[in-house]
Amino acid sequence: MKNLNKRVCIHICITVLFISSQVLGLVSAHSDTIKFSGYEWEVKSGEKLGPGPNSWKPSNVSVDDKGCLHLKISKVDGVWSCGEVAMTKRLGFGTYQFQIAGRIDQFDKNIVLGIFNYPTPDVGSDGMDEIDIEFAHWGIPDAPIGNYTIWPAKKEVKQTSHVFKFNLKDELTTQRFIWKSKSILCQSLRGHRDDDKEEFGRWLFEPKETNDRIPQQPLPVLLNLWLFEGHPPSDGKEVEIVIKNFKFTPEQQSVSR
Numbered sequence: 001m002k003n004l005n006k007r008v009c010i011h012i013c014i015t016v017l018f019i020s021s022q023v024l025g026l027v028s029a030h031s032d033t034i035k036f037s038g039y040e041w042e043v044k045s046g047e048k049l050g051p052g053p054n055s056w057k058p059s060n061v062s063v064d065d066k067g068c069l070h071l072k073i074s075k076v077d078g079v080w081s082c083g084e085v086a087m088t089k090r091l092g093f094g095t096y097q098f099q100i101a102g103r104i105d106q107f108d109k110n111i112v113l114g115i116f117n118y119p120t121p122d123v124g125s126d127g128m129d130e131i132d133i134e135f136a137h138w139g140i141p142d143a144p145i146g147n148y149t150i151w152p153a154k155k156e157v158k159q160t161s162h163v164f165k166f167n168l169k170d171e172l173t174t175q176r177f178i179w180k181s182k183s184i185l186c187q188s189l190r191g192h193r194d195d196d197k198e199e200f201g202r203w204l205f206e207p208k209e210t211n212d213r214i215p216q217q218p219l220p221v222l223l224n225l226w227l228f229e230g231h232p233p234s235d236g237k238e239v240e241i242v243i244k245n246f247k248f249t250p251e252q253q254s255v256s257r
Helices: 002-026
Strands: 030-036 039-044 046-049 054-056 061-063 069-076 079-081 083-087 094-101 111-117 130-136 146-151 160-164 172-179 184-190 199-205 221-227 239-250
Touching (some): 030 061, 039 221, 054 079, 061 083, 069 083, 130 172, 146 184, 146 199, 160 199, 221 239
Antiparallel strands (some): 039 083, 046 054, 061 069, 069 079, 083 221, 094 172, 094 239, 111 130, 111 221, 130 146, 146 160, 172 184, 184 199
16 A cells, blocks of 8 residues: 555656646636636636646536536547636635535546646746645556645645545535645545534645745636546546535634634
8 A cells, every 4th residue: 555655646746747737828728607606617618728638618517507516527429528617716715615416436547526726827837826636546546536735835845745545425525625824624524514524534734834835825716527648438438526515714714623
């Protein structure tokens, strides 16, 4: 397990560097907007764009009559495509909570679900100012599927990651990160909840060099469902994930945990 985690971490670092080098210049490649959980989000559209690279279709993004956001990976006329949205507003320190419906523990080795914030060009460049919750095997079937990664506020500093394995009994989970100026707490919990019960993933990032290692400026939130290195699902199946709710609580209103 120790050797596997070392191999996975190296693989993730290389992969995330590649992803980050592509995403920053692609936020402008959106063609539509939607309303979800009280915010406006831009929908990504384009061909051979990162991360991946992948094809991104607005048809893979929708909001149903209950206000839930649907992200899909679909195949049309032999072509696989993915879905992504990016919030038009920037949010700062506080609690970011996402209620998810979908068997994230049963993803194919090439499926990636990303829940994260990301810098606009005026805030940071590649490999900076990012808080990631991702569920992916990164092409390695036996790799831990849970991934938390913090990208620093200073370019010369390396990112820090935490990986973990888990199994679910049903499709409902709550994903959360609590972003403060001196610490970031990432949490994954069973069910849809506002408390800390039924945790299956937890990581407190509290470095000494806080101004260097923790993002300090407001950032937009991004949500995406995509194919690792653009490879189709090895099981040949389409995928759909539902984000039932997103809630942001500014730091001064956050409940002490």
